[in-house]
């Protein structure tokens with residue numbers, strides 16, 4: 001398990017570098033912070049369920065992390081397809097890892113990367129085990145939107161937050177009731193329109 005954790009940690013830093021490079025802010029934008037950041041590993045065990053269609057292993061949620069790497073023993077992980085809002089099963093490929101973007105990369109990228117809503121379903125005949133490795137900045141380190149991705153025409157859409165802020169959210173909200181951390185970070189769209197309108201108004205007058 002120790003070897004697995006350190007290998008997925010290295011992988012998370014490499015993926016982080018590819019993501020920030022794809023955003024045009026360079027591969028080293030937060031790679032050091034991720035290297036020094038938090039890694040939380042959850043080992044989930046879902047026993048068989050005689051009526052899997054009326055129960056869930058884990059309710060729909062997105063992870064607070066920057067990114068999450070999942071290894072599953074058999075199918076069960078489903079992701080919400082943003083195009084048609086339908087659940088899609090993540091196929092079981094021997095030894096394959098599922099990587100999904102978490103809330104903090106949605107914030108960093110100002111919404112260019114979307115946090116993946118996912119859930120775990122149950123099987124009728126077998127126990128399912130999954131190992132999820134969640135990678136983020138340090139416990140109290142705030143993740144905000146990269147200032148390079150914010151402009152007057154494209155205002156910041158999220159307020160900053162840390163892993164600790166998420167833990168406080170979790171202490172007061174039930175994910176099973178559909179409460180979503182990322183929704184609490186979204187800056188009021190109307191507020192942004194007002195800012196944009198007043199900026200345009202000022203520049204017209206100027």
Ligand SMILES: O=C(O)CCC(=O)C(=O)O
Pocket residue numbers: 042044058063070072076077118119120130132
């Ligand atoms: O069991 C799974 O495949 C998903 C686990 C998960 O979403 C989590 O631990 O956050």
Ligand SMILES: [Fe+2]
Pocket residue numbers: 061062063068118132
């Ligand atoms: Fe998750």
